[in-house]
Amino acid sequence: MDDMFDVAIVGAGAAGLAAALVLQRAGRSIVVLEARARAGGRAHTFEARGQFPLDAGCGWVHSADQNPLVPLIEAEGLTLEKNGANWGRQSGDHGFSAAEQKEFAEAFEAFDARLAAAAIKDADAPAANYFEPGCRWNGLIDAVSSYYNGAEFDRVSVLDYAAYLDTGVNWRVTSGYGAAVAALAAPIMPRFSCPVTGIDHRRVPVRLATPQGPLEARAVIIAVPTNLLAKERIAFTPSLPDKTEAAAGLPLGTAEKAFFYLEQPEELPIEGHLFGRIDRAATGSYHTRPFGRPYIEAFLGGRNAEDLIRAGEGALSAFALDELSALVGSSFRRRVVPIAETGWGRDPFALGSYSHALPGHSAARAVLAAPVAERLFFAGEATHPSFFSTVHGAWASGIRAAEEALAALPPLGL
Numbered sequence: 425m426d427d428m429f430d431v432a433i434v435g436a437g438a439a440g441l442a443a444a445l446v447l448q449r450a451g452r453s454i455v456v457l458e459a460r461a462r463a464g465g466r467a468h469t470f471e472a473r474g475q476f477p478l479d480a481g482c483g484w485v486h487s488a489d490q491n492p493l494v495p496l497i498e499a500e501g502l503t504l505e506k507n508g509a510n511w512g513r514q515s516g517d518h519g520f521s522a523a524e525q526k527e528f529a530e531a532f533e534a535f536d537a538r539l540a541a542a543a544i545k546d547a548d549a550p551a552a553n554y555f556e557p558g559c560r561w562n563g564l565i566d567a568v569s570s571y572y573n574g575a576e577f578d579r580v581s582v583l584d585y586a587a588y589l590d591t592g593v594n595w596r597v598t599s600g601y602g603a604a605v606a607a608l609a610a611p612i613m614p615r616f617s618c619p620v621t622g623i624d625h626r627r628v629p630v631r632l633a634t635p636q637g638p639l640e641a642r643a644v645i646i647a648v649p650t651n652l653l654a655k656e657r658i659a660f661t662p663s664l665p666d667k668t669e670a671a672a673g674l675p676l677g678t679a680e681k682a683f684f685y686l687e688q689p690e691e692l693p694i695e696g697h698l699f700g701r702i703d704r705a706a707t708g709s710y711h712t713r714p715f716g717r718p719y720i721e722a723f724l725g726g727r728n729a730e731d732l733i734r735a736g737e738g739a740l741s742a743f744a745l746d747e748l749s750a751l752v753g754s755s756f757r758r759r760v761v762p763i764a765e766t767g768w769g770r771d772p773f774a775l776g777s778y779s780h781a782l783p784g785h786s787a788a789r790a791v792l793a794a795p796v797a798e799r800l801f802f803a804g805e806a807t808h809p810s811f812f813s814t815v816h817g818a819w820a821s822g823i824r825a826a827e828e829a830l831a832a833l834p835p836l837g838l
């Protein structure tokens with residue numbers, strides 16, 4: 425066996441990359457195995473029309489006042505845009521009057537308060553159980569859940585929702601959040617196009633199967649999305665039914681983006697926001713002219729996004745353009761050019777966007793995060809107890825898993 429390492433890391437997303445940095449700095453021999461031909465996973469910035477960067481995955485530096493990536497991004501010399509998000513507002517009050525916006529905000533706040541109280545006193549349940557029956561804002565509240573959780577509230581655990589730590593401070597990286605993660609992880613050289621298909625952990629060294637041949641490691645950090653673990657895309661020997669079950673309880677919901685270039689940007693506000701509709705969950709959230717750049721970022725989630733992804737390429741953009749034209753005017757579509765749309769829900773190495781716990785499964789994050797026999801360690805956004813579904817949660821989970829692996833390894837030189 426030529427390929428023998430202290431630690432093999434499966435997945436070069438934020439979690440795997442953070443783990444690799446810790447282990448490399450500790451002087452350990454590592455290998456990072458990545459199924460794609462690029463690093464970053466769900467953190468991915470691409471260039472649009474040779475003019476500006478766009479984030480296909482994470483874009484917002486959530487909980488920026490507590491986000492462990494902020495000092496690293498600043499030390500890297502990258503610029504953070506600290507103007508907050510306008511998600512709750514409707515620019516120009518298009519189809520959503522100021523009074524209605526206030527009413528909606530109050531209804532959401534009351535709903536959130538009911539969930540917080542329920543998390544203290546009630547058994548776990550679907551968050552949708554706490555909707556006020558007949559409230560006209562339930563559809564729009566569910567739309568927001570579809571962006572926030574990737575799923576409507578009937579599929580979201582009350583206890584898990586309450587465990588999420590959101591300080592409400594949201595920043596952005598002007599050159600892209602995905603690009604920032606790539607810059608931080610520049611010292612790591614993964615093996616690309618190298619999906620791990622099997623992990624035999626009956627003895628140390630653990631043996632990993634890949635299309636590029638087998639390799640061995642004293643410890644393995646598994647940092648792949650839950651939907652792949654739930655579908656057993658990596659065959660563990662012996663099998664790990666607790667992990668499969670925990671992963672199945674933490675599915676990646678669906679949240680997708682479509683980007684449109686604006687030929688007449690001045691007709692929409694800089695850093696503006698529009699909901700497509702206010703009377704149903706199946707609607708988009710539209711961010712106009714982010715950073716003052718001439719584009720719109722459409723954000724669609726939940727069942728609506730799942731259906732559009734199933735309908736095939738172009739369906740997401742067509743839906744968004746229909747909604748925008750209904751708001752801004754039918755001639756609007758002649759003044760925009762679709763740039764790109766995501767397809768995380770059909771991406772074979774993600775199968776979704778970010779994790780939420782199903783009702784009754786709030787304990788699954790701790791089960792998934794627990795090491796196995798001091799040789800298998802689990803990282804990834806879904807394993808973080810309070811920053812799950814985010815890139816900073818993924819990063820922190822990678823550091824935690826690397827420290828667990830270091831504690832289990834024999835000292836250097838032995």
Ligand SMILES: Cc1cc2nc3c(=O)[nH]c(=O)nc-3n(C[C@H](O)[C@H](O)[C@H](O)COP(=O)(O)OP(=O)(O)OC[C@H]3O[C@@H](n4cnc5c(N)ncnc54)[C@H](O)[C@@H]3O)c2cc1C
Pocket residue numbers: 434435436437438439440457458459460463464465466467480481482483484485486618619620621647648649652657658679680681766768773774776777778803804805806812813814815816818
């Ligand atoms: C549309 C969208 C918007 C988002 N917005 C935000 C946001 O604004 N702010 C925020 O903080 N977060 C956001 N997120 C979530 C954030 O991007 C993720 O939580 C985070 O990037 C996950 O990192 P990870 O390392 O856990 O997983 P991933 O990034 O998915 O990394 C896992 C890696 O494992 C690889 N892999 C899979 N199977 C195998 C295998 N068998 N062998 C080897 N490699 C394998 C994958 O290719 C991938 O590179 C968003 C995500 C999406 C999709």
